[in-house]
Amino acid sequence: MVLNIGPQHPSTHGVLRLKVRTDGEVVSEITPYLGYLHRCFEKHCENITYEQVIPYTDRCDYIASMNNNFGFVVAMEELMEIKVPERVEYIRVIMAELNRIASHLLALGTFGLDVGAFTPFLYMFRDRERILDMFEMVCGARLLYNYMWVGGLSHDIPSNFEQICSGFLDYFEPKILEYNELLRDNKIFVERTADVGVMPADVAVSYGVSGPNLRGSGVNWDVRRDESYSIYDRFEFEIPLGQGQVGSLGDCWDRYWVRISEISESIKIIRQALKGLPAGDIGQALPKKIRPPQGSIYRRTESPRGDLGYYIISDGKPKPFRLKMRSPAFASLSVLDEISRGWMISDVIAILGSLDIVLGEIDR
Amino acid sequence: MTIDLLMDNISGFLKVPALAFILAGLICGITLFLVIALNALIAVYAERKVSAFMQDRVGPMGQGVGLHAGKWGVLQTIADAIKLLSKEDTIPALADRKLFIIAPFVIFITAFLGLAAVPFNQHIQIIDINIGIFYILAVGSMGIVGLVMAGWASNNKWSLYGAMRSAAQIISYEIPAGLSIISAVMLAGTLNLQEIIHFQAGTIWGIFPNWIIFNNPFSFLAFFVFFISGIAETNRTPFDIPEAESELVAGFHTEYSGMRWAFFFLSEYANVLVVSALTVICFLGGWQSPFSGWLNSPAWGLFWFLSKVIILVFLMMWIRWTFPRLRVDQLMYVCWKVFIPLALLNIFGVGLWSLIAG
Amino acid sequence: MNPVEIKKLISAEFPDAIVENESLQEYQIELKPESWLEIAKYLRTEPKLSFDQLECITGVDLGEDQVLQSRYNFHSLKLRHKLEIIISLDRKKPKLASIEQIWRLGDWFEREIYDMYGIVFEGHRDLRRILLPEDWEGWPLRKNYETPETYHGIVVPKIKAESEWE
Numbered sequence: 001m002v003l004n005i006g007p008q009h010p011s012t013h014g015v016l017r018l019k020v021r022t023d024g025e026v027v028s029e030i031t032p033y034l035g036y037l038h039r040c041f042e043k044h045c046e047n048i049t050y051e052q053v054i055p056y057t058d059r060c061d062y063i064a065s066m067n068n069n070f071g072f073v074v075a076m077e078e079l080m081e082i083k084v085p086e087r088v089e090y091i092r093v094i095m096a097e098l099n100r101i102a103s104h105l106l107a108l109g110t111f112g113l114d115v116g117a118f119t120p121f122l123y124m125f126r127d128r129e130r131i132l133d134m135f136e137m138v139c140g141a142r143l144l145y146n147y148m149w150v151g152g153l154s155h156d157i158p159s160n161f162e163q164i165c166s167g168f169l170d171y172f173e174p175k176i177l178e179y180n181e182l183l184r185d186n187k188i189f190v191e192r193t194a195d196v197g198v199m200p201a202d203v204a205v206s207y208g209v210s211g212p213n214l215r216g217s218g219v220n221w222d223v224r225r226d227e228s229y230s231i232y233d234r235f236e237f238e239i240p241l242g243q244g245q246v247g248s249l250g251d252c253w254d255r256y257w258v259r260i261s262e263i264s265e266s267i268k269i270i271r272q273a274l275k276g277l278p279a280g281d282i283g284q285a286l287p288k289k290i291r292p293p294q295g296s297i298y299r300r301t302e303s304p305r306g307d308l309g310y311y312i313i314s315d316g317k318p319k320p321f322r323l324k325m326r327s328p329a330f331a332s333l334s335v336l337d338e339i340s341r342g343w344m345i346s347d348v349i350a351i352l353g354s355l356d357i358v359l360g361e362i363d364r
Numbered sequence: 365m366t367i368d369l370l371m372d373n374i375s376g377f378l379k380v381p382a383l384a385f386i387l388a389g390l391i392c393g394i395t396l397f398l399v400i401a402l403n404a405l406i407a408v409y410a411e412r413k414v415s416a417f418m419q420d421r422v423g424p425m426g427q428g429v430g431l432h433a434g435k436w437g438v439l440q441t442i443a444d445a446i447k448l449l450s451k452e453d454t455i456p457a458l459a460d461r462k463l464f465i466i467a468p469f470v471i472f473i474t475a476f477l478g479l480a481a482v483p484f485n486q487h488i489q490i491i492d493i494n495i496g497i498f499y500i501l502a503v504g505s506m507g508i509v510g511l512v513m514a515g516w517a518s519n520n521k522w523s524l525y526g527a528m529r530s531a532a533q534i535i536s537y538e539i540p541a542g543l544s545i546i547s548a549v550m551l552a553g554t555l556n557l558q559e560i561i562h563f564q565a566g567t568i569w570g571i572f573p574n575w576i577i578f579n580n581p582f583s584f585l586a587f588f589v590f591f592i593s594g595i596a597e598t599n600r601t602p603f604d605i606p607e608a609e610s611e612l613v614a615g616f617h618t619e620y621s622g623m624r625w626a627f628f629f630l631s632e633y634a635n636v637l638v639v640s641a642l643t644v645i646c647f648l649g650g651w652q653s654p655f656s657g658w659l660n661s662p663a664w665g666l667f668w669f670l671s672k673v674i675i676l677v678f679l680m681m682w683i684r685w686t687f688p689r690l691r692v693d694q695l696m697y698v699c700w701k702v703f704i705p706l707a708l709l710n711i712f713g714v715g716l717w718s719l720i721a722g
Numbered sequence: 723m724n725p726v727e728i729k730k731l732i733s734a735e736f737p738d739a740i741v742e743n744e745s746l747q748e749y750q751i752e753l754k755p756e757s758w759l760e761i762a763k764y765l766r767t768e769p770k771l772s773f774d775q776l777e778c779i780t781g782v783d784l785g786e787d788q789v790l791q792s793r794y795n796f797h798s799l800k801l802r803h804k805l806e807i808i809i810s811l812d813r814k815k816p817k818l819a820s821i822e823q824i825w826r827l828g829d830w831f832e833r834e835i836y837d838m839y840g841i842v843f844e845g846h847r848d849l850r851r852i853l854l855p856e857d858w859e860g861w862p863l864r865k866n867y868e869t870p871e872t873y874h875g876i877v878v879p880k881i882k883a884e885s886e887w888e
């Protein structure tokens with residue numbers, strides 16, 4: 001039977017069409033159809049200046065906009081060899097990690113929703129709202145920030161931000177235990193996700209999967225530690241690796257576990273960054289007009305979904321010659337076919353939820 | 365019981381027995397329909413409020429009577445009903461018209477018939493059938509026919525999937541439900557619902573009410589097996605695969621809109637009421653007061669019955685909003701490999717206990 | 723291994739494949755398109771290189787009358803070194819061997835380059851458009867691309883000219 005999990009569906013995380021060929025309830029092949037959200041990001045960037053590119057990078061992965069900005073800005077600063085002030089670096093790390101927490105909360109909430117648990121979704125969104133309120137305090141926007149500029153930031157943080165941020169962290173840390181009770185340790189959730197959609201490590205690396213999906217399969221790779229950028233090498237944090245504690249290594253439960261553990265690690269990083277935040281002027285290194293030297297660069301950073309890479313070719317003009325965004329969710333979605341063969345349709349929904357894709361990033 | 369009483373009274377001044385029968389039947393039928401509608405009204409509102417409070421939000425709210433949804437949102441369900449009534453009646457072009465139209469009524473009729481035998485109180489019961497439990501279980505299992513009709517007639521793969529899963533699920537869970545009720549029947553010695561309730565009068569050791577749930581440990585287990593199988597019978601989470609929202613859009617009632625969909629909804633809550641009522645009658649003493657001897661006039665009987673039913677319905681809602689849903693094969697595994705052995709063990713245990721403990 | 727050693731290793735194994743290009747950076751190597759498949763297999767299997775992670779494949783159009791390029795970024799998880807391979811193709815008939823069977827990432831990334839630039843990857847098992855509809859005409863990311871007037875009767879909005887963006 002050929003089934004269509006159509007572009008409009010409560011749990012395809014965006015407009016994605018999956019053509020599923022089944023044998024009764026067991027899946028034999030999945031063909032994804034993309035492009036419903038294609039907005040010609042790459043072609044458009046060839047017609048606008050580098051400063052104007054940044055709001056468009058927000059809109060690709062709209063759930064982790066800070067990390068998208070961060071990736072672009074890190075690549076440009078390496079190309080132009082700009083060194084940004086210390087305060088800027090610390091604030092960038094704080095924002096990126098807060099956005100990582102917000103993105104993981106959304107990913108896990110919707111994963112629970114796909115599996116049928118209605119309540120954790122709302123609890124996680126309640127806490128995500130507090131993070132979005134903090135972002136609104138800083139740059140005026142809740143979801144698409146345009147915050148990190150090449151050489152600095154668009155606004156400095158307000159004076160009460162540090163106090164509100166540490167207040168939030170103190171409130172939020174015990175909530176993770178609550179989520180674990182509702183989802184991670186819940187017997188029904190474990191039955192739905194343990195051993196389901198196992199992704200072996202070599203398959204994951206070959207398909208270009210990265211981030212929590214790759215670490216869920218046991219591969220120890222994190223761009224923040226291994227190809228470090230900004231000031232991540234100053235912070236102490238661990239990289240959670242899937243160990244197959246419940247079920248097999250690389251199943252949906254492991255990917256869930258990696259994400260929820262990463263939230264705790266991000267809290268650690270933010271606390272350390274808040275402690276070490278120096279005073280200073282954030283506008284020192286902002287160039288008047290961005291004209292990078294001729295050349296090309298490919299730089300990747302760690303977004304909540306994996307290795308976000310920007311390939312930028314500059315020909316000395318104020319507009320990019322070629323700008324390609326290598327989106328991690330694109331690679332994650334390509335592995336869906338391989339790991340869902342032999343499972344049932346309910347499992348396909350669970351696997352899709354565990355891969356944490358955002359169609360804005362896939363289609364660009 | 366009510367229908368006989370009514371018939372006697374009416375034939376008192378109507379002389380034609382057939383007419384008396386029809387009139388009595390009509391009055392009881394309409395009252396029961398109103399009861400079901402009222403139940404749906406209250407249950408939908410309660411479900412939304414309960415789920416909202418569990419999820420740290422407020423649910424439907426309003427400013428005052430006449431404004432928006434009334435104070436605390438009590439008029440919300442009425443607004444929903446009006447909206448559903450005024451919706452366009454769409455039937456998919458390739459759907460099987462006759463089955464499509466009949467399906468919601470079939471499900472509704474079975475829930476309606478089930479409620480006809482439920483005793484709300486010493487005197488209020490539409491029909492006091494001698495084989496009460498058997499009748500309710502039999503009539504309830506006809507609901508699956510309507511469900512499969514709905515899934516088939518929609519001409520939609522998703523609805524068909526939902527209907528097939530539902531058929532497998534409901535038919536499978538009939539078995540542990542029936543087997544665990546047998547424990548209650550064995551102890552009471554009768555299938556008649558009023559008699560079972562009368563059996564549960566009095567106390568154990570002077571303090572606990574003599575309800576079947578407290579009678580012996582095996583019947584305590586039987587209560588849980590029956591209640592969970594009942595949840596599975598009514599297609600509620602964690603057994604709501606047939607209408608799993610995030611997987612099948614809406615399962616077997618995807619193609620239904622407006623008043624037809626409202627009938628499915630009505631029947632679902634009526635089924636919830638029937639299952640809760642049956643659990644209360646067989647295990648929790650029906651309309652018996654928990655303090656034996658006190659507060660057991662007929663008015664109080666109605667009160668006790670309704671409050672016990674409300675507690676069980678609340679429990680069903682609580683479970684719905686807490687747990688994720690089981691996959692189809694896991695559902696079947698739980699039924700066949702866990703509940704049926706447990707239910708069989710129960711029968712054996714209750715019988716043994718009755719033999720030994722007299 | 724540093725980039726100079728990697729380049730030496732590859733040119734020792736495949737003497738004629740490397741194209742000398744002064745404008746490239748240290749970690750970039752330009753290759754001729756002919757023996758790409760063998761070189762790719764060598765990059766994967768040679769123990770001193772073991773490039774198991776293909777990070778990204780980018781398509782580039784260098785200008786209106788110039789070549790199309792396909793750029794591959796490699797990384798080795800085992801040995802932690804990087805490499806970038808650039809292959810230039812003739813604009814009129816851009817054909818290149820597909821490496822999707824060696825690194826499965828190539829499957830979708832090559833489809834995207836085919837979709838945007840029209841580079842045909844020979845040996846790809848399912849080369850069709852991925853982001854645009856199947857019946858779209860033209861290769862959008864090429865510099866000389868002109869948007870069609872209509873698509874199935876829908877008017878295609880024009881991309882604003884450069885001067886209008888200042």
